[in-house]
Amino acid sequence: MIDFLRGPVVHMEAEYIVMDVRDTGYRVFTPNPYAFAGKDEAVTVYIHHHVREDAILLFGFESREQQTLFRKLLEVSGIGPRVAVGILSAGKPETIIAAIQQENIAFLTKLPGIGKKTAQRMILDLKDKLIGAGLDGGLLSASGFGVELPANSNAQGAGTAWQEARDGLAALGYTAAELDKAWNSMKDTVKAEEAVDSLMKRALQQLFKG
Known part of the structure; x- marks a missing residue:
């Protein structure tokens, strides 16, 4: 299984990047394709190698923390790789982790593809596992919750x-x-x-x- 890829990003779309690794182009679906914009040098992307009956897909992340959180999200019933990528694209990892540990259902249901029942399963299935995996959101700020903004x-x-x-x-x-x-x-x-x-x-x- 592929754990990471290193090489330049030669193309990007709204949902994925293409990496040139030893003259082979790998399509990698990632939460933040535009995070790699303007980087001409080789980059390291941490990979989740997803195999199903009709496809082999690569999902990539900027950090080990993102990779680990993605894999933990896949353990929740009702969350597949596409939804997990959407979650990571919509919220910063530390904020998502903190929301799970603080049982903030109002926040979690704002994430794409997450309804109330799935949010409850996320809390039930992951609250303790995140600490064991070194993803201790309880020590991270969740100051983004409930922010009131002035009229724009x-x-x-x-x-x-x-x-x-x-x-x-x-x-x-x-x-x-x-x-x-x-x-x-x-x-x-x-x-x-x-x-x-x-x-x-x-x-x-x-x-x-x-």
């Missing part, structure tokens, strides 16, 4: 959809400054009828670009 005049033109998306992203730990920057980068292409989920996804892409 830029968001008014997009109606309540952007405000709801903004509130959801704030609850995932992103700051007002980060959200304002993301909005300024995307506001000219936002459609009046665009849904909250779409706005959150587009904003996350901007946030990953930095």
Whole structure:
């Protein structure tokens, strides 16, 4: 099984990167493809090698902590690799870990693909296992929970959809400054009828670009 790959990133899309490892291109699905933008040198990506009957997929992460948390998420009934990647794309690892240990269902249900029952299973299945795996979120800050942000005049033109998306992203730990920057980068292409989920996804892409 592949544990990590090292090589330059030669291509990226919204959901994956392509790494050139000894003249072979590996497609690697990753929470933050844009984190690798502008890096011409070789990078190390920690891999989860997922094998199923109809496909062999590679999921990659910037750190061992992300890799370990991803594998722990897969142990929860109802969470597959796509949902686990979505969770890691929407929240910082330390914030997700802290939410599980603090049994913060309100936070967990804001993560993509996670309903109340799955959030409860995450807490039940992982709360103690994260400490044993060295992922002790109890020592990490969860200051992003329940953040109240001032009204954003830029968001008014997009109606309540952007405000709801903004509130959801704030609850995932992103700051007002980060959200304002993301909005300024995307506001000219936002459609009046665009849904909250779409706005959150587009904003996350901007946030990953930095």
